[in-house]
Amino acid sequence: MLIKRAERFTSNDVTDPALYLSRRELMAGAAAWALLPGASAAALPAPAPLQATRNVGRSLNEPPTKYEHATTYNNFYEFGVDKDDPARLAGSLRPRPWSVRVDGLVQKPKTFDIDELLRLFPLEERVYALRCVEAWSMIIPWIGFPLAALLGRVEPAGSARFVEFTTLLDPEQFPGQRPGFFGSSLDWPYVEGLRLDEALHPLTLVTVGMYGRVLPNQNGAPIRVVVPWKYGFKSAKSIVRIRLVREQPATAWARANPREYGFYSNVNPAVSHPRWSQATERRIGEFRRRTTLPFNGYADQVAALYTGMDLRKHY
Amino acid sequence: MTRRGRIVLKLPVWAACLAPLALLAWRAATDQLGANPISFVTNTLGDWTLRILLASLAMTPLGIVLGAAWPVTLRRLLGLFAFAYACLHFSVWIVLDFFFDWARMGEDILKRPYITLGMLALLTLTPLAVTSTSGMVKRLGGRAWRRLHRLAYAAGVLAALHFIWLAKVGRTDQYWHAAVLALLLGVRLVHWGVRAVRRRRAAAAAVGATPSAASRP
Numbered sequence: 001m002l003i004k005r006a007e008r009f010t011s012n013d014v015t016d017p018a019l020y021l022s023r024r025e026l027m028a029g030a031a032a033w034a035l036l037p038g039a040s041a042a043a044l045p046a047p048a049p050l051q052a053t054r055n056v057g058r059s060l061n062e063p064p065t066k067y068e069h070a071t072t073y074n075n076f077y078e079f080g081v082d083k084d085d086p087a088r089l090a091g092s093l094r095p096r097p098w099s100v101r102v103d104g105l106v107q108k109p110k111t112f113d114i115d116e117l118l119r120l121f122p123l124e125e126r127v128y129a130l131r132c133v134e135a136w137s138m139i140i141p142w143i144g145f146p147l148a149a150l151l152g153r154v155e156p157a158g159s160a161r162f163v164e165f166t167t168l169l170d171p172e173q174f175p176g177q178r179p180g181f182f183g184s185s186l187d188w189p190y191v192e193g194l195r196l197d198e199a200l201h202p203l204t205l206v207t208v209g210m211y212g213r214v215l216p217n218q219n220g221a222p223i224r225v226v227v228p229w230k231y232g233f234k235s236a237k238s239i240v241r242i243r244l245v246r247e248q249p250a251t252a253w254a255r256a257n258p259r260e261y262g263f264y265s266n267v268n269p270a271v272s273h274p275r276w277s278q279a280t281e282r283r284i285g286e287f288r289r290r291t292t293l294p295f296n297g298y299a300d301q302v303a304a305l306y307t308g309m310d311l312r313k314h315y
Numbered sequence: 316m317t318r319r320g321r322i323v324l325k326l327p328v329w330a331a332c333l334a335p336l337a338l339l340a341w342r343a344a345t346d347q348l349g350a351n352p353i354s355f356v357t358n359t360l361g362d363w364t365l366r367i368l369l370a371s372l373a374m375t376p377l378g379i380v381l382g383a384a385w386p387v388t389l390r391r392l393l394g395l396f397a398f399a400y401a402c403l404h405f406s407v408w409i410v411l412d413f414f415f416d417w418a419r420m421g422e423d424i425l426k427r428p429y430i431t432l433g434m435l436a437l438l439t440l441t442p443l444a445v446t447s448t449s450g451m452v453k454r455l456g457g458r459a460w461r462r463l464h465r466l467a468y469a470a471g472v473l474a475a476l477h478f479i480w481l482a483k484v485g486r487t488d489q490y491w492h493a494a495v496l497a498l499l500l501g502v503r504l505v506h507w508g509v510r511a512v513r514r515r516r517a518a519a520a521a522v523g524a525t526p527s528a529a530s531r532p
């Protein structure tokens with residue numbers, strides 16, 4: 001069950017949005033700055049504030065990564081492969097109007113309008129660790145509601161075993177989906193997936209905001225999932241469809257490079273990626289590497305999902 | 316070439332090779348290295364190591380194509396700058412990235428092919444930097460020195476592979492760099508081929524005749 005606090009969470013508990021705003025305006029003022037990496041996000045208007053109650057029981061007690069870093073250092077290939085591409089190019093994404101189709105093996109398939117979703121479920125704030133497969137990590141105060149609540153509405157059929165997430169396919173809005181000289185970086189649309197029990201786990205969050213604000217485009221607006229015990233790419237962004245299926249979905253990265261990216265992709269310091277040792281990570285904003293924790297520190301809550309599984313094989 | 320001419324040629328090379336470092340220092344001083352400064356510095360230094368290495372490898376082919384002698388006079392300077400950048404790139408990895416965690420670094424050198432390749436590229440460049448002085452050219456003798464310094468191409472290939480291996484799906488700049496390297500090697504191979512054919516023809520023609528100009532090395 002959710003642990004709720006009576007007091008309204010204000011974003012001041014994390015970082016005062018006014019503070020990052022004034023910083024961003026300052027940055028926009030400096031003309032030369034526009035040419036520098038990480039700064040171009042200043043060109044985008046700051047998202048509107050979003051109220052949510054902090055779920056203390058599900059939140060880490062750690063200082064969040066700077067908003068400025070969390071919104072300028074992103075992997076979101078729909079905008080481009082470089083870390084600063086999403087912040088630079090995210091203006092082309094239109095997060096309204098937006099709807100999400102939830103269907104497949106369910107009793108009550110339904111298309112939800114984004115604003116309807118925001119009204120249907122009470123929003124909570126959760127401070128989660130985000131661990132990228134590239135061996136860096138952030139602490140982010142997300143705003144959203146458990147995926148289990150949404151799936152409950154559509155009533156999964158007994159035959160459903162997996163949940164598949166599909167990101168918007170629209171090369172007009174996503175420049176990274178236009179083929180380049182060497183073809184496309186990934187097969188679009190981006191597809192991710194979870195086992196049904198992982199999807200129903202109370203940590204799995206449908207996310208619509210962060211840092212007390214509506215989700216910025218470069219972070220997966222208007223709606224994404226956040227699965228904090230898995231590498232970041234498992235948390236699909238800008239979702240238009242959630243489908244319950246019988247077979248394990250063919251996910252984007254596993255299709256692109258099955259040897260490097262498995263379906264489960266649980267954060268696991270003992271299983272190294274051919275390119276990055278996963279034993280350590282760099283927390284953005286820190287100097288020294290930290291040791292990476294099994295399941296990104298969520299082992300006590302999720303390890304039971306995998307009892308009896310060889311996680312070296314199911315990486 | 317006159318002393319003055321050499322200075323006029325080399326000054327821009329010094330400026331161009333030091334500019335990326337100056338920019339990096341300026342960014343560091345003004346907090347503009349982005350969210351992951353260590354990665355930014357590593358990558359910037361790696362990029363410039365490769366670019367300058369390619370520039371040094373371009374001088375001989377450029378001389379061939381232009382039929383000019385001046386490009387070759389810049390080769391050593393560019394090569395030494397490439398080596399200096401490689402050393403900085405490597406030092407950042409040791410000091411900032413791993414903070415002297417020798418066990419982890421050793422493991423990475425053995426287990427991550429891209430690190431192995433980078434290490435080999437640096438090791439290949441080292442004897443070239445050491446023997447880059449005029450004194451060393453004399454001591455080794457021109458022939459042996461030239462043969463040793465062909466390793467520069469091996470270093471180029473290793474560096475290009477290092478980049479291809481580390482670059483993630485979707486990136487393309489690694490292939491462009493490899494293509495430039497292939498082009499530079501291609502010019503040399505064609506040149507060697509043409510020279511070998513000419514030499515053989517000249518040798519054939521030389522039976523009973525005086526050596527022709529084409530047989531000059």
Ligand code: HEM
Nearest residue numbers: 357358361362364365401405408433434436437474478481
């Ligand atoms: C001649 C020698 C070398 C050259 C030309 C070179 C070149 C490069 C290039 C072009 C990059 C990619 C930059 C980018 O992503 O834009 C890079 C990254 C990197 N190099 Fe090197 N490198 C060399 C030697 C080394 C050595 C000796 C090491 C360490 C043992 C090393 C470790 C790295 C690391 C850790 C990265 C970053 C990889 C990542 O971001 O995941 N390199 N290097």
